């Protein structure tokens with residue numbers, strides 16, 4: 001997918017049960033106009049993915065898994081694999097800060113999940129970002145570098161096209177404290193530099209990089225106006241159909257101004 005198309009992902013986290021997700025999708029579907037220059041992605045609870053995939057208009061919305069295990073099958077009680085999600089979701093979040101910090105996922109877990117997604121035809125959305133302490137210590141660039149190298153360790157140049165990077169400063173997620181646009185540009189340029197060192201300049205220019213962290217309908221336009229930002233990963237505001245629809249329209253307006261689908 002080219003960088004002309006903005007990607008807006010709504011991460012419902014552990015909110016909205018199967019019934020509520022279905023009602024929400026119904027409401028959203030009545031509000032969001034399908035646009036050629038915006039890909040709208042919904043990441044509901046795993047339990048609702050199957051039923052939403054039958055309800056959703058795939059022209060209007062794509063689905064993402066919030067999480068999955070890296071093995072394809074086997075004795076892993078309670079887990080859902082990328083193989084099981086294959087064909088149902090187009091995207092899978094990997095390395096979200098809540099997975100890293102609440103569930104203590106390691107760089108190895110994250111790199112294995114990136115591989116599992118690619119192996120199963122799912123585009124991994126690799127989330128990376130510095131903590132408040134790393135930021136205060138001037139360690140943002142190192143943290144981003146280490147998480148990128150860790151997550152992409154087994155990804156070939158050809159496979160890199162499948163990967164989306166989401167820059168999500170940990171201190172900005174769910175806190176209402178969003179990063180200033182100049183800091184986002186600096187971080188995403190650092191990310192592109194790291195990709196350039198690992199895979200070459202064309203790969204860095206081609207890479208799709210999103211911003212996430214307390215984005216609202218009032219702040220979305222500031223990020224979408226940044227040339228290095230290819231879309232947004234939205235948590236809390238994606239649960240409000242009006243706010244999320246506004247963010248999607250702002251993405252459409254910030255793009256190349258194409259017609260409705």
Ligand code: PEP
Nearest residue numbers: 173174212213214235236
């Ligand atoms: C997220 O879930 O990735 C996120 C950025 O959440 P919020 O928008 O609520 O900060």
